[in-house]
Amino acid sequence: MIKNYKMEPVIERNSIPSLLKILSSDYSIIAPQERNGEVVFDDLKDPECLVLGYKVTILPPKKYLFPPEEILFTYSGKGVRTPSITSKKLLIFGLSLRDLEAITQLDEIMSTPHPDYFYWKRRSRSILVGVTDESVHAPPGGDLILERMDDELYRAIPLTQAGKKIVKGRFFKKQDILPHKGEGNQVMEELRKLLLDPETLAEAVKWSRAEGHPVWEELGKRCIGCGICTYVCPICHCFSMENSVSLDGSTCTRCRKWDACTLPGFARIAGGYDHHPSQKKRYYNWYYHKFVRGYKEYGKSQCVACGRCQTYCPARIDIEKELLGIVKDYREACG
């Protein structure tokens, strides 16, 4: 039997901190680290604090491309000023395949119908490096992916010029490797499967509402409207504007801030009329955007089954379980 050996660039686990140390002269490095018992993306001050093989981070890396709060312009008597985004380039390290996929989706969303100036200013100054235990078949995005072969070794899959440049560095060597069989990260595997057929998902969600499926009544009661699911989702991207005049009256600022469609004021207009007057409606809207409108607009669901909304929902609403239930009932009802 002929073994399928291939010469590929690899890096040892032990060399990763040194690699990051070197890269930090050109980039600000963002990487997963532990804080209060949770894993979060943060500035990596000490490469030894890097955490790999984590399950999920609270906030997704979108916060670096689309910050929770950012100034869109300031105005003083002299004129309008758009803040310049010229800090050091970002290197976001240790992204999961799902987070990479989410950023690929955000890229598309933030280009439609017009490119979002602020997102792209940041995005074009950032490099994404994924690290995964899963085997990589179709890379979901990013500049470079490090696929874990065993405890010591990562295979490097460069996807862009920038990625290739990193792989040329001295911590990488070429080596014959066996194609490895990844373990998968076991988060929301069932939802993962559902997402392969976004059309059915879209149909099922739409159907469930039209048929008055009891799930919406129930979720409308359970959801406490805290907004967490949308903040932690790597694809959610609603926002609101906040305008202010500084204390001394000299400068006006418009700031955009993450908003959440599950919050009460989201669709309320002056005078108090509310287009989403109940938690049930607001919660349904969240699913509708992800699975119906998302599919209509981009041909896929706006979900990558990262598991965050389920992990961090204080009401323990499990999107995977709910969708499985809806799809099952839909299939039974509509054959």
Added chain:
Amino acid sequence: MAKRISESLITKIEGHGSLHVDWEGRKAKLHVVEGERLFEGILVGRTAEEVHWITPRICGVCPIAHNLASVKAVEDALGIIPNPTTVLLRRLMMTGQMIQSHVLHLFFLALPDYIGLDRATELAEKDPKAFGRALRLKEVSDEIAFCIAGRNVHPTTTTIGGFHKIPDKSSLQRLLRMLEKTSPDASWTARLFTSLPYPELDADLELLSLKGDGYSIYDGDTISSSRNDDTSVKGYKEAIEEEVREYSTAKFGSYRKREIMVGALARIAINGKGLGQKARKFAKSLDLNNPFHNNLAQAIEILHFHEEAIMLIEKLIEEGMDGTVVRPSINPPLKGIGAVEAPRGGLYHEVHLREDGKVTYANIITPTVQNLTSIEKSSQTLLDSNPAASKEELKRLMEMLVRAYDPCLTCSVH
């Protein structure tokens, strides 16, 4: 008939009170009109963990002192001895507390009297540099509180047996850099307050402070008097008596039936040897019988606690930190006392708990309660020793005198 010298409340003190003087009989009384909140009742039925959440709300000027007094009382009741990191961090919190409170009092409440201003913010125009120094000291003390206690007013990180969360090394290093920058401001403050023209007054003061090793404000275990009459903290309730007077919502305290003064002046009188290098030099100019000198004593303390904060941070960084929270011991006594030196003097919290951790009894004695009797007495001395002065002049002097005690009437009526 008694006629009020100030028609309205005394301004620039914490809380609501007015001086009433009977000019014919030449008698002075301090009316405290703060509403009663009844904290000792509020606490009953709450849990041990809620005590140090609730008591800081007695006073927003010295919330850290109340917070720690409560934590200590509950730890005493539960037989907990916190680890050395916890003690260092709490002492650091207390240095922040002292500077915060003294800066507020000295610059915002007291100083305007001595330099002929109505309000402190006028200083911002008159002497922006000086005002800038005051603001920097306020900032650095707030930062200590934010960093260790979680917030500048009403702590969020403290818990029974330790801390929910301890700061990381880099934030301590940041604090250290800030403190190094504000060191000259602390020295300048001590110099400034040494140079002020304090009115002369010999009030024959008995001064009272907690005493332990060094300049202890967090862990003194003896109540010590300048008349060499000491009591162990355990006996605080017998030694410090509280008397209800019909004209005041605050009780009037005394030590073994004598009027005593507590606060910065008393601390320096009792613990002066423990003052830091730089602060010690200024202590010589203090007149321990003149309550007006409490202002100067506070200024000296700003410098001292500034030095102490630096020392504590260096120690924490050097020795490393241990964030473990100590659990209650088996068969704890369920009755405990926590005493600290708050900015205005000795503060005593006592708590009794049920097995399930609910509070059954709480007693709180604040420094201002202890000072009220002394304030009245010193006012009387001021009246008696200035027979020729006009009412106007006396009124001004008496308000300055009350302010010098830095009374916290909100604390006194808790």
Added chain:
Amino acid sequence: MQREAKKLKVGIFDFTDCEGCQVKLVSLRERLLALLERVEIVNWRLGQEKNRMDRFDLVLIEGCPITQDEIDLLKLLRERSTHLIGFGTCATMGGIPAIMDQKERAKWYNKIYGPQYKPRGIDSLPLTSYVKVDFLIHGCPVDENEIVRVMEELLSGKKPAYRGYSVCFQCKLAGNPCRLINGKPCLGPVTQGGCGAICVSGGSPCYGCFGIRDTAQIEGLLDILKGMADKEEIERYFTMFLRYTKEYNEIVRPFMERENG
């Protein structure tokens, strides 16, 4: 840009409380000075000697009107001010003093002061129990950035707005593990954001001092709390700051009674 030419006449008053919110005002430091460029403080007992009582464009009231004098002054201030604003949780919701209701008071006066004592305090209720209040700056204590935001809105002639989001927003930004998920009670989801989730970040629970947010899903939260705390504990959470809110009386109490029955 619009700018009022004349300075707003401001009064700052404190009723019975801890004065921590005024301390926060001083903690604004440079920003307080910037504010003073735009307003004239005509009355501030804690801050200045010369005080006037004529008319106010804006009155900030800290504390709980517990005594008759305070209640009378509150009513007078309402008459004399264009905008009357509650400053801090004692003023806006009764705060910590409101843990004790009027019935309990008599008992504790007796225990603490003795039977001879003639109390001054009547009851600890929020300002809104006595007069119409134009805006509530919640917080125990108030937050510096929120003071600035509300002042900016007032100075530019806007009607200040309440925050539509919950404490959870900033709690997630801060990277805190969620208390509820770890089986510890928290009122963050039903509480108006803006405080920076400072208590949860410090390791303490959120007791809701920033006020119940608009259209909060309280029953949903109660269902969650039921799973981790007994009735008494839930009660203790809601009565730390929120006893006199409409939501406590109309939703929490009936819910607890139903649970009992």
Added chain:
Amino acid sequence: MKNLYAPIRARVTRIEELSENVRLFRFKKDRGRFAKNHGGLTFIPGQFVMAGVWGYGESPIGILSSPYEDSFMEILVRKVGVVTNALHRLNVGDEMTIRGPYGNGFPISSFEGKDVVMVSGGCGIPPIAALIEYIIQKRERFGRVYLLYGAATPEDILARKRLDTWGRHINILLTVDHPSPEWKGHVGLVSEMVKDIEINPLNAVATMCGPGPMMTALERILRPLGISDRRIYVSLERKMQCGIGKCQHCVTGDSYVCIDGPVYNFDEIDKNWD
């Protein structure tokens, strides 16, 4: 790439107080004229601008002036909240902010050769006004044109002068709920005037704008005329923050009111779940 969220500066050149809460603002660009991007028009009737005041935010507001006019634009603003109050505090000569025009506007070319019935009430006049200005310029290309306009009282009828001018070109039917002593016109509901309309329902379009529940108005006013739902156009109102299809506030089902709307035919609206 451009910062599409930054508005341009505009200057108020005229303010008319139409009622206690409604003001008309005329403004021009700080520099130059408004571009004629839409086949010789500066905007398509039914489109809106994001009008605002520095430091106060911005609001979607329909354009009232003629789409042929490129030296100024006019809007009508009802005072209801932060931005609209700030606009009402402006004086002639003050600066305001503008982004747009945004939205789809009426499918005006498909209106040609047809009878047009426009129903409007209260503040719903702006998009209709622009449409009327458009129609008047090419009057011969349209069949019979009606404006049915209802207001609470005669004082609430906005843009009286304009109505007089328009009346020379199109049929205007006015009605009020509460007449003043001098009022000689119709009193009662707009629906009662339908009997005076002569159109060919198979070759007509209708537009509706204004307050009140859409469905009941439709049932009462337009259904009796027999115009198909697909040719009845309505301008929707939804909360908006960005105006360019990103912020998600204005979505209704599958569509973004700020780009796919605000004008929809009734058939489309009926299919939307909210």
